[in-house]
Amino acid sequence: MIVKVLASSSKGNCVWIGNDEVSILIDVGLPKTKIEKIMLERDIDPTKIDAIFLTHDHIDHVKGIAIADKYKIPVYASEGTLKDIGRLDTGHVMKVGSIKGFDALRSTMMLVSPFAVHHDALEPFGYTIRTTDKKATVLMDTGHVDEQMIEAMADSDIYVFECNHDRDMLVDGDYDDFTKSRILSDNGHLSNDQASEALTKLVTGKGEHIYLTHMSANNNLPALAEGTVKRALRAKGLQAGKHYQIEVV
Numbered sequence: 001m002i003v004k005v006l007a008s009s010s011k012g013n014c015v016w017i018g019n020d021e022v023s024i025l026i027d028v029g030l031p032k033t034k035i036e037k038i039m040l041e042r043d044i045d046p047t048k049i050d051a052i053f054l055t056h057d058h059i060d061h062v063k064g065i066a067i068a069d070k071y072k073i074p075v076y077a078s079e080g081t082l083k084d085i086g087r088l089d090t091g092h093v094m095k096v097g098s099i100k101g102f103d104a105l106r107s108t109m110m111l112v113s114p115f116a117v118h119h120d121a122l123e124p125f126g127y128t129i130r131t132t133d134k135k136a137t138v139l140m141d142t143g144h145v146d147e148q149m150i151e152a153m154a155d156s157d158i159y160v161f162e163c164n165h166d167r168d169m170l171v172d173g174d175y176d177d178f179t180k181s182r183i184l185s186d187n188g189h190l191s192n193d194q195a196s197e198a199l200t201k202l203v204t205g206k207g208e209h210i211y212l213t214h215m216s217a218n219n220n221l222p223a224l225a226e227g228t229v230k231r232a233l234r235a236k237g238l239q240a241g242k243h244y245q246i247e248v249v
Contacts, residue, residue, distance in 0.1 A: 001110075001134040003158050005249040006030075006038045008213040012060050015138055015160055016044055017129050022102040022110040025052045025073075026127055026138050028064040035064045049073050050102055053094075053112060055140045056124035057084035076100055078114070080123030094125070115152035117142035120187045128152060136160070137202075140214060143188040145198040153202055161199065163212040163229070163248075164189035165219040173219055189214070192225045196232035203233060205243030212248045222248040 006014040012030035016023070016039070023044070028035055039046050052068050054077035055061055062085055068075050075082070075091040082091040094100065094114050102110045109132060114125035119141040126139040126149065136158035142149070153159070170180060170191075183189050190198075199210065212225050226248050230240050240246050 001129070001131045001136060001158070003136055003160065003209075003211070004042055004044070005160060005211050005213060006035070006042065006044075008211075008215070008249050010060055010214070010216065012063060013140055013214060014038070014064070016042070017110075017136060017138075018044070019110065019131055023048050023050055024102075024110070024112065024129075025049055027055055027061040027140065028052055028067055029058075029060040029062060030064050032064040032067040032070065035067055046071055051076055051100070051112075053077065053100075053114075053125075053127055054081050054085075055117075055126065055138070056119060056121035057081045058121055058141070061140065076112070078123035078125055081121070081125075084122055096125075113152075115149060117149065118144055118146070118187050119189075120182065120185075126152070128156065134158065142190060143186040144194065145190070150198065150201050156202065156208065157206070158209045158211070159199065159202065160211045160213055161195055162190045162214040163192055163195040163220070163225045164214050165191050165216045166221070166224055166228075167191045167193065169221075169224075170216075170219040175218070183219075189216075192220065192228040195225075196229045199229055200232050200236050203236075203238060203244055205238045208244045210244060210246045212246065215248065 004016045013027045015026040079093045082088045100112045111130040117126045129136045135156045137153040137156040138160040
């Protein structure tokens, strides 16, 4: 399994996951033409995408959904998300615990399953993706991480994980009080500390690859986010480069 984070910010999010036979996108939050351009630059054939999975309906996750129409790609999401983007009739409804399988009888099989997260959208999801030898987690937007989420994400080899803001930078920053409260709420976005706490429960040191994503341009710094996670994992006895790999994307 290969994971490529094609875009990650409040301006747009898109993750490609594939192997020799199966190719999927999770979220399409950039304009269609921009997604096509990035895919071609990253050696991904847009005509070979088997499915698009959406985490929720916010524009930075669905802006380029027209790419599904151009290439006749099936779209999978919660009923709430499909309803909000006007695709309930044409999309495929997924529920927590359901599984969408690709090439199930072949060595290249891929199984995609949603889990519930906490964000100010209707029925938002995170996803786990399994192949015969790997498991990946994609956690885009959530205000907190509960034990059911930990259970769903556990034992992953790859974590695409929200690390949105530094709490102090956000509180002391220029955002209005309403926006600050929204981000800090249980249905907002994960802080560096919250992401670190969750990752210490998940990362075991078996060589996991961590991608820190959805980082605020105004309320975070890549080095700050990475350093916070590394310190938390170091306290658990895990060293970057030895027990796990980490990237800010």
